[in-house]
Amino acid sequence: MIVAIVSGAALAATSVVGVVAWREYQARAEAPSAVDVAGAGDEIDGDHVVFRNTASGSGYGHIARVPLSDPEGARVVDSVACDRVDATDVEFSCLRIERGIVPSYSATLYSRQGDQLEQWPLPGIPSRTRISADGALVATTSFVTGHSYATVGFSTETVIRTADGESMGNLEEWTLIVDGAASTPQDRNFWGVTFVDDTTFYATVGLTASEATYLVRGDIPARTLTTLAENVECPSVSPDGTRVAFKRVTSGSGAAVRWTPAIYDLATGEVTVLPEPRSIDDQIEWLDDDTILYGMPREGAVGDTDVWQLAADGASDPTVFIEHAWSPSVVRSGP
Template sequence: MNNRTKWLVVAGVSAVALAATAAVGVVAWQQYQTRQVAPSAAETTASDDWATGDRVVFRNTALGEGYGLVASVPLAEPSGVRALTAVACDRVDATPEEFSCLRTERGVVPSYSASLYTNDGVVRQTWPLPGIPSRTRISDDGTRIATTSFVTGHSYATIGFSTETVIHDDAGGDFGNFEEWTFIVDGAPSAPLDRNFWGVTFIDDEAFYATAGMTNSGKTYLVKGDIPSRTLTTIAEDVECPSLSPDGTRIAFKSVTAGSGPTVHWTPAVMDLATGEVELLPEPRNVDDQIEWLDDDTILYGMPRDDQAGDYDVWALAADGSGDPAVLIEHAWSPSVVRR
């Protein structure tokens, strides 16, 4: 085979591969569109009052009209009619005045972005993400917005995944990729090549907790971040996706209780920050989510439904391990509790 023939073969194979990729993208886009125009599987209403009162804000995953839109239900009536916005997000976090939205722009070739919205739907700022949206959190005062996305891979169970975590401010600036910060392990600076950071939970506008993970060893740390000095300091091991309790005394997180890599099993757990004591909670299923606190006694997390891909429920569980999991909101994902 001469060189010209070789290049023709390569070109032909490449064209077939590109055509197949485009076809898959078109089918996925068509499926997404179909899910959005059918009658909704949940009782919904379009309302300008969606952001009033104490509420739970979430991504609506009820198949049909309104699928993927940011929605809310009153905190006192989580099973009630959900008020829909016009904003579609993959991940959402909210404060009384605004919300953070991570989004996949679906099409033949997808793109990814993060936006900060006021509650009336006005975009305050938008910035691109390098990959699939994963986590977002806003500080209580609304001045800091954390985002995590996958640069490679699409799951924390994927071997060799890579993430980018950045904190933006509400003026449009950012504090750089966490991999550019000083990482302090056991009291000394460290810069392992396989480090990743994700799962920010804010203490205030200058400090936060997050996860540091090593993809080669599978080791994870709870780290405390300091924004002014741009440092990340390890304070405990085997903690993923922390979430600080409303009273600031405990961390809820997902703990590896079996397997590794693609077979890993995570169980919700709570750590007392003063004593370091950890209690595993009575949830037998694999929970791959960043936990949210409903109040000081109850945690929330999303679980996929067995009967429909792309659909989830938000579950509630007593933080002291005294009860069994129960569905709080059907057809919902990425919950954020907002109290005025």
């Protein structure tokens, strides 16, 4: 009887805590947004930036858009909530954590208007997504185990799919070529796909045995991945196709690792480490051929982030590009 009474009291207390937490969440979600939001029905034409809105209040976690010419202006907030996003002018890829007693994870391809085109499950926490320029291919990376690239023993699944959801298989099943020879099968993880076109892409491979990471070039028709350079993570190919922006380990290891943005010249192999004093854990996006973008946590504000910009030649210090934003995707409407 005592056990039953204690258990009942504990269950009641847990229920009360859950109800209170839910009401607080609802209150925050229904509060006015902390940023200037465009009116209902407003659209953004022309070049713009798609991102995850992290401003407190209504629309937190939802997809938002601002004109490229006015990134600090009023943002159009969509009804779709995502944890990671990438977009073209006609569609966007949304990775989402379905929060609940038992969380689930999914990837959804939407039209520009927010209509669901395709959806498939993910095995774990969403990490990265990219769409090819013509929208024909979608890449997703999620954690099978772990929740960060600084976690010891993390495991990922990276898959490229066609726009109708057809899978090309986990990249771990493709042939990895190291120093001109096919690599002996071993524990390896791939992440951070960036498309050149519908036949070629770049990505990261991490080898568990040596703890080394490499930039790889993927050949889709041949299903091969060839290593190009060491200590390269989360690559992003420049609009002109001549360089790859990435994050590089510059100090520490494990949970204390420090990642610094850098630029790899594909023709010469030269690496330029950029002047960013903080550690970044994001897949870089190119604003144009001269400037990169990346998300950074906002100091002292849990769950809030900003998108920063930095000159690709390292000639200037980083500055805020969009406040209360994450996972930026630059969308250009013209050729």
